[in-house]
Amino acid sequence: MDGLLDGSLALPTVILLVGALLLALSFEFVNGFHDTANAVATVIYTHSLRPTVAVIWSGFWNFLGVLTSTGAVAFGIVALLPVELIVNVGSGAGFSMVFALLLSAIVWNLGTWYLGLPASSSHTLIGSILGVGLMNSYLAADRAFGEGVNWGKVQDTAMALLVSPVVGFVCSAVLLIIARNLIKTPELYAEPPKDKTPPWWIRGILVLTCTGVSFAHGSNDGQKGMGLIMLILIGIVPAGYALNLQTESGDVAAMASHSKAAAQTFETMAAGATVAQADAQQQLSQYLRTGVVAPATFAALAVKSQSISEALDGKQSFKDVPPESRRAVRSDIYLVSESISKLAKGALPAAEKPALVKLKDELKGVTTFIPVWVKVAVALALGLGTMIGWKRIVVTVGEKIGKSHLTYAQGACAELVAMSTIAAADVYGLPVSTTHVLSSGVAGTMAANHSGLQMNTLRNLLLAWVLTLPVCVFLGAMLFAAGLYFVSHVLGLG
Numbered sequence: 001m002d003g004l005l006d007g008s009l010a011l012p013t014v015i016l017l018v019g020a021l022l023l024a025l026s027f028e029f030v031n032g033f034h035d036t037a038n039a040v041a042t043v044i045y046t047h048s049l050r051p052t053v054a055v056i057w058s059g060f061w062n063f064l065g066v067l068t069s070t071g072a073v074a075f076g077i078v079a080l081l082p083v084e085l086i087v088n089v090g091s092g093a094g095f096s097m098v099f100a101l102l103l104s105a106i107v108w109n110l111g112t113w114y115l116g117l118p119a120s121s122s123h124t125l126i127g128s129i130l131g132v133g134l135m136n137s138y139l140a141a142d143r144a145f146g147e148g149v150n151w152g153k154v155q156d157t158a159m160a161l162l163v164s165p166v167v168g169f170v171c172s173a174v175l176l177i178i179a180r181n182l183i184k185t186p187e188l189y190a191e192p193p194k195d196k197t198p199p200w201w202i203r204g205i206l207v208l209t210c211t212g213v214s215f216a217h218g219s220n221d222g223q224k225g226m227g228l229i230m231l232i233l234i235g236i237v238p239a240g241y242a243l244n245l246q247t248e249s250g251d252v253a254a255m256a257s258h259s260k261a262a263a264q265t266f267e268t269m270a271a272g273a274t275v276a277q278a279d280a281q282q283q284l285s286q287y288l289r290t291g292v293v294a295p296a297t298f299a300a301l302a303v304k305s306q307s308i309s310e311a312l313d314g315k316q317s318f319k320d321v322p323p324e325s326r327r328a329v330r331s332d333i334y335l336v337s338e339s340i341s342k343l344a345k346g347a348l349p350a351a352e353k354p355a356l357v358k359l360k361d362e363l364k365g366v367t368t369f370i371p372v373w374v375k376v377a378v379a380l381a382l383g384l385g386t387m388i389g390w391k392r393i394v395v396t397v398g399e400k401i402g403k404s405h406l407t408y409a410q411g412a413c414a415e416l417v418a419m420s421t422i423a424a425a426d427v428y429g430l431p432v433s434t435t436h437v438l439s440s441g442v443a444g445t446m447a448a449n450h451s452g453l454q455m456n457t458l459r460n461l462l463l464a465w466v467l468t469l470p471v472c473v474f475l476g477a478m479l480f481a482a483g484l485y486f487v488s489h490v491l492g493l494g
Helices: 013-045 049-069 072-078 085-086 092-114 121-139 151-182 200-236 249-269 275-291 293-312 322-344 353-365 372-388 391-399 408-427 434-450 456-492
Strands: none
Touching: 013 049, 013 092, 013 121, 013 200, 013 372, 013 408, 049 121, 049 200, 049 322, 072 200, 085 092, 085 275, 085 322, 092 121, 092 372, 092 391, 092 456, 121 151, 121 200, 121 456, 151 353, 151 408, 151 434, 200 275, 200 372, 200 408, 200 434, 249 293, 249 353, 275 293, 275 322, 293 322, 322 353, 372 408, 408 434, 434 456
16 A cells, blocks of 8 residues: 555545445445355354354355465456456546445445345446446447457356356255255254254254355355456556565466567567567457457567566566556566467467466466455455355245244255365366355255245245346446546546
């Protein structure tokens, strides 16, 4: 926050910075409202923990999950955004993007929470991102509608979000059936006695699964806010956050050397084509939007790789790079690393691919980092939200999905599947909906147990799930357009 502390930021920019950070933390706070139910509904309705104890326990493990997260999901979400908005996140369009994403997600999450409908924070954020991308392409005179949206990443993310509820339903049902055939303990499958805690071993399993879902949820969902906060910081205070200033001197020297070698490789691949320094960014942005490879693509990569090499030549640390140059260096690193990632899927010669992929990994390592204070801030927001807004969604999950009371076995099976699914998605950097996995898991156990399902609740849940994407696309698009007008005409930011 150097720019804020030393007074180098203009007042309108400071207002935007503080407002954007508060909105990002509010998004995670409201996220806690929704997703508390996924962890605590089962332990509350099986009388394993008192509600107050359950939400505090869940909030604590959400907090730890955020702190120990890898950041893969955070930058997976960021990769869905239009490349020109990421590269120019400190511009008026960049500010509009961040505010549109956060406001639309918060509005939908609060609305569905008020109605007691478990909705997906992942769906809301991704819908908002799509809306911003579509409106950005619509307003741009030099590209087709929809161009610039990272449809490949959207497809991977949408697949994870669509498959996870099915996994939750089917796997929870199958796990319950297996348990009934292997564990012949009648009390596991009966309605829990009122005001009586379960046997110690059953209680231990349920508390353990509650802990696992809380931790996995924090490690996955908490990263979405972290990714957006990093975009905000990179755009407004790039001197401190555009590059990982803690990178070892040996790594900086290796990047300079490998970038210089890559520049020569790309120059050969360009087959005589040339691109001016001023046009290289536009050329690579166009490639990342369209996926169309041309000799000019390799020429632009040669130019940007050489720029990185020259910027880092002789530097012991990124702290040696002049503060005013760090945003430009980061933009070059981002464009080169993302372009190599895309080319590695089929457009790179086999002989050159290992060295270029190694360079890509080195470059990504200095731009995809999360400072500890960002993790702590998001963890606190998510944990506090978990402790405060839990009751509406818990009642829906615990009472309104099935026609009978949740049993010990049903709660444990749904939680085990949710915990495993979220943890697996976290490893692969895929944002999944904790809400969808757990709610579907409870429904799956009710179906497997022939307990009956409350169709009105399921219909409302499905309607909320189906409407989330289109509504958030619309909100994201409209708020982005309104934000562009505000920051350019009212605040005077380009």
